[in-house]
Amino acid sequence: MIVSTPEGQRIPATGGQTVGPFFGFGLPYEHGNEIAHPWSPGAIVLSGAVYQGDGNPIPDAMLEIWQADSDGSIPQARGSLHRDGHAFTGFGRTGTTDEGGYLFWTRNPGSVDGAAPFFAVIVFARGLPDKLHTRIYLPDDEAALAADPLLSSLTPEERATLVAVRTEDGGLRHDIHLQGEKETVFLAY
Amino acid sequence: MTDTTVAPAPESLLAAPDQATQQEIVREIEEVHAAHARAVADGTYRGGQTLYDFPPYRSSILRHPTKNPKLVDPETIELTSPAFGQRDVAAIEADLTLQHAGEPLGERMVVRGRVLDGWGRPVRQQLVEIWQANSAGRYIHKRDQHPAPLDPNFTGAGRAITDDDGWYEFTTIKPGPYPWRNHRNAWRPAHIHFSLFGSAFTQRIVTQMYFPGDPLFPLDPIYQSIPDQQDRDRLVATYDHDLTEPEFKLGYRWDIVLTGQHRTWFEPEGDHR
């Protein structure tokens, strides 16, 4: 369709469609999951798995994360698709493994304007008709989490689906459930 | 655009267990659309254009959220977007016919269009990615088991950065329709997968572009997961003879409108200016 509405007038958005089963050669790219260079100072592993309603893992999902740097600044560097090994672009993308797993090398996002720090997350999958937005909050600052407008509007069970677990080695662990008892809280803006 | 190593999915994962007839799938589509129209009429529908709960698309049954999304005010990070530029994408990546030593088979075509926000403003210097089947309807992906030929001169993935007026352009080969195992004798209408970024992460979209007049439209539960005909029309490119180059390639025009805020539809005009 050709949009001929003059600038300044509201136009309806183009609808989303499933990413389908065959995105693997089009979207994921080398080092897409290495927002921070592995083992570089401050680098952590954020990992987990994506599940469907019957509890089985989803081997053909794709996750994207977008985040502030550790000091709370919004990254402006280009180069997510061809990483130079040190610029922090704040954006990562990865497909899930045959076991539904995902893994990002990144840094802890810092607090932006005093708010509870989180990763902005988008989930795509074969069988998922459109994208889903969610957040992964850092578990460390309980006062900030308690003050967060979204988290404080949720039941404890819902809240648990948005807060990562800190692992012994300083990394983060977080699973995403598209459906079922532990269904992740997804967001609309 | 690296080839990722993925194990072939077991057939059981990709084939719907019940293998309904095409007639049954069309009836289900009509039922869901009718229920949706009632929900819109009585004001209870609050979602976007695409239905997450769409059983005619069988693999969505276990993969759609059952709860309504939480309406939130986007935080700063969600109102911004990663930056992409020439460091990320080389100009040649927008021509899918030049990625190999020889010419791919099929109808050479160009698709050109603008990426706009919900107020008609151009989305500048942002990433557009596409991937597609070859002219025979076969993906290079390892999970594609369709017994149609691969084309050694066609991969089917491209990238571009929009210019300062929001324009993108790809030269490629018209993809073929292809069978899948959602139901018996299921065929996808020819389409190109599109992935786009806006100026806010909330505007991120992955969708599919279709070709005008495809007879498979009423039969396809993915195209029909958008219940409103006007919204479905927005996914269909327009043939544009002015874009067609004599004795070389056919031209299609397809504009994409991004918006990250569903709620604006339920507020009076003007609130966001």
Ligand SMILES: [Fe+2]
């Ligand atoms: Fe496809």
